[in-house]
Ligand code: ADP
């Protein structure tokens with residue numbers, strides 16, 4: 001069953017076509033990777049889906065309804081959440097306060113001075129901390145966490161919206177090999193616990209082929225392949241324009 005669909009999606013940046021006629025389907029409970037060289041259009045594609053950019057042409061449907069042109073906060077409310085390629089947290093607040101603030105914002109409330117600060121949304125804040133394995137870092141200043149842990153916090157903030165679909169833009173970018181392994185294990189586990197459909201971009205092919213059950217390939221803004229990992233791995237065009245290139249680069 002498809003949960004997210006684009007039809008003929010185009011993004012033209014003043015004559016430069018970053019996304020070119022992309023028709024794409026994400027199925028329920030999939031762990032779907034979008035791959036493609038730098039500049040292929042992966043982040044732009046995510047921005048079109050989440051309302052951060054308006055498409056020049058084409059449509060986006062989520063859960064059976066058209067969301068093309070909707071503002072990001074409304075799309076999030078429908079259950080489509082994302083993390084960004086760059087860290088997006090409040091660096092001066094504690095870990096606890098970051099999550100609590102996300103929950104308060106989600107509920108459309110304001111921080112309530114009359115309720116003893118830390119107790120607002122206490123139960124849910126604590127559950128999210130556990131979920132992303134930051135329970136022992138609760139009182140630490142977010143900006144002082146290791147990079148990997150800041151990404152975990154970002155994940156908790158995205159999950160505060162209770163999404164059914166989570167988009168992750170390069171979730172392991174900038175991580176050490178150990179941090180990468182931990183992050184992937186965590187994401188995998190959360191996808192199961194929260195019954196999430198995952199759509200992610202990733203440059204590390206070990207990660208991609210390790211967790212994705214479906215892979216789509218963007219090249220110069222065009223979707224050149226979409227299929228099961230083995231199909232994509234052996235696809236002649238994909239090998240020529242992308243995977244082949246990587247092998248040369250690694251050699
Ligand atoms: P990826 O995430 O796959 O590395 P991007 O989606 O970030 O690729 O970028 C795709 C192409 O679109 C790049 O050539 C980039 O320079 C261009 N691009 C992205 N955003 C803009 C923008 N706001 N204005 C003009 N060009 C852009």
Ligand code: MG
Nearest residue numbers: 042043044085
């Ligand atoms: Mg990108």
